[in-house]
Amino acid sequence: MIKVSGERDQINIAKVYKAGQDHILRFWDELDYDSRKKLLAQIDGIDFQLVTRLAKGLGSDEHKKPGRTLGRAAVVRAPQTPQEHQARRVALEEGEKAIRAGRVALLTVAGGQSTRLGLDRPKGEFPIGPITRKSLFQLFAEKITALRKRYGAQLPWYIMTSEATDSATRAFFERNSYFGMPRSKTVFFKQRMLPAVDRRGKMLMTRKDEIFMSPDGHGGSLLALQESGALAQMEEDGNDILFYFQVDNPLVVVADPAFIGHHLLEGAEVSCKAVRKTLPLEKVGVFASVDGKTVVAEYSDLSEEQQELQDEEGELVFGFGNLAIHLFSVDFLKRVLATEQKLPYHTSFKKTPHIDKNNHLVQPRKPNGYKFETFVFNTLEFSEKTLVVETLRADEFAPVKSTTGADTPENAVRMLTNMWGRWLAACGVHVPLDGKGDVQGVIEISPLFALDQAQLAENVKAGTEFTGQLCLEP
Numbered sequence: 001m002i003k004v005s006g007e008r009d010q011i012n013i014a015k016v017y018k019a020g021q022d023h024i025l026r027f028w029d030e031l032d033y034d035s036r037k038k039l040l041a042q043i044d045g046i047d048f049q050l051v052t053r054l055a056k057g058l059g060s061d062e063h064k065k066p067g068r069t070l071g072r073a074a075v076v077r078a079p080q081t082p083q084e085h086q087a088r089r090v091a092l093e094e095g096e097k098a099i100r101a102g103r104v105a106l107l108t109v110a111g112g113q114s115t116r117l118g119l120d121r122p123k124g125e126f127p128i129g130p131i132t133r134k135s136l137f138q139l140f141a142e143k144i145t146a147l148r149k150r151y152g153a154q155l156p157w158y159i160m161t162s163e164a165t166d167s168a169t170r171a172f173f174e175r176n177s178y179f180g181m182p183r184s185k186t187v188f189f190k191q192r193m194l195p196a197v198d199r200r201g202k203m204l205m206t207r208k209d210e211i212f213m214s215p216d217g218h219g220g221s222l223l224a225l226q227e228s229g230a231l232a233q234m235e236e237d238g239n240d241i242l243f244y245f246q247v248d249n250p251l252v253v254v255a256d257p258a259f260i261g262h263h264l265l266e267g268a269e270v271s272c273k274a275v276r277k278t279l280p281l282e283k284v285g286v287f288a289s290v291d292g293k294t295v296v297a298e299y300s301d302l303s304e305e306q307q308e309l310q311d312e313e314g315e316l317v318f319g320f321g322n323l324a325i326h327l328f329s330v331d332f333l334k335r336v337l338a339t340e341q342k343l344p345y346h347t348s349f350k351k352t353p354h355i356d357k358n359n360h361l362v363q364p365r366k367p368n369g370y371k372f373e374t375f376v377f378n379t380l381e382f383s384e385k386t387l388v389v390e391t392l393r394a395d396e397f398a399p400v401k402s403t404t405g406a407d408t409p410e411n412a413v414r415m416l417t418n419m420w421g422r423w424l425a426a427c428g429v430h431v432p433l434d435g436k437g438d439v440q441g442v443i444e445i446s447p448l449f450a451l452d453q454a455q456l457a458e459n460v461k462a463g464t465e466f467t468g469q470l471c472l473e474p
């Protein structure tokens with residue numbers, strides 16, 4: 001066993017050996033003082049018992065619970081009838097009251113590594129504005145600023161970063177004067193990281209003095225909220241409702257008051273937004289019911305038959321996809337954190353660059369490393385009362401995920417333009433569409449000019465014309 005001086009380091013090194021991970025100390029003799037210190041600090045942050053448990057279970061995802069009978073989940077449909085519209089109006093008022101009363105805090109999870117998009121900076125910096133090319137972060141900041149003004153509320157914004165995104169994210173906000181948000185109400189906090197392991201359960205190294213680590217999933221937000229003191233701060237500030245959204249969805253209706261109202265009127269602990277699947281086999285997690293509880297079932301947990309299953313009216317039984325837009329009661333989060341039972345870990349097998357025993361960099365062509373993450377939607381399994389509210393994809397969901405496939409930045413930009421086009425058309429502006437129903441041209445409306453169609457109707461000048469490009473800023 002290698003020799004170290006401090007007591008804590010000695011204990012940690014013993015843990016490394018006990019866990020059978022001593023290959024991470026292979027280059028110890030070649031390391032200088034700073035490198036040794038760095039490696040010891042990383043080791044100090046690793047829960048070796050957890051890694052051992054996860055490595056033992058490779059190939060058997062611990063979140064998968066075989067034998068569960070999935071039923072249909074109850075969903076509040078997007079309003080169509082006069083009664084449903086009336087119910088929505090009541091919910092809207094209730095939600096607005098809660099926002100005005102300062103009960104709502106906001107959480108953006110922005111700790112992911114954006115591997116599919118292949119960015120060299122945090123995804124929140126992605127230039128999404130169709131004309132201005134303003135970033136996702138700026139777009140959200142403008143939405144929040146407009147809401148703060150509308151409701152005279154603080155709406156503190158908590159942003160979860162990770163070791164992978166933290167310093168760049170903070171620097172981006174600094175460089176841009178926090179996009180007008182008060183610094184005291186824009187709070188960054190970091191999630192934990194976890195090592196990745198190879199097929200034999202051995203941790204991978206990126207350098208002689210560095211273990212490969214990746215963020216522990218968006219489910220890590222719960223622990224990170226607690227460890228950073230954010231949860232305690234929310235309680236001190238009287239925020240008892242947390243609006244959760246991901247950094248990659250520019251269409252999100254931040255702090256949607258009708259959603260908040262439904263959540264409160266229903267006495268829900270967790271609420272989720274849902275959209276109808278575009279196709280029965282769409283690869284999206286769907287809402288289902290298990291023993292009376294609403295859960296999110298991953299598409300891989302459903303057979304093709306289940307995915308295509310229809311009721312008598314021809315509606316898909318598992319037809320509502322999870323948007324990753326949630327409301328949590330702060331008390332619920334505290335309760336989940338206090339229970340012994342933890343969120344299950346999901347395993348993914350990915351190409352993971354690393355060094356071999358001769359310090360040669362290996363760029364694998366095939367997956368070689370297991371990463372472990374917890375998912376925020378697994379909190380539903382702890383909830384006594386969950387509400388699912390349907391919304392329309394075109395109005396609220398355009399995730400920026402990948403350079404290919406359905407969820408590209410180009411698609412998100414098109415959906416933004418189309419949504420703003422619909423708002424303008426409703427205000428009487430002529431907006432020509434092409435054969436596919438897309439706006440012919442490009443439109444951008446700053447949330448500071450209009451947060452929604454109703455506000456646009458108040459602010460748009462009479463005689464406004466659209467001639468292929470229109471940018472409305474305050």
Ligand code: UTP
Pocket residue numbers: 109110111112113114115116117123160162191214215216217218220245246247248373401
């Ligand atoms: P995704 O699972 O889509 O991951 O995250 P990603 O990082 O954006 O992209 P890939 O999978 O590497 O290509 C959904 C949301 O959850 C956040 C992301 O930042 C994004 O907002 N997230 C994900 C975290 O905050 N932490 C994590 O550990 C994982």
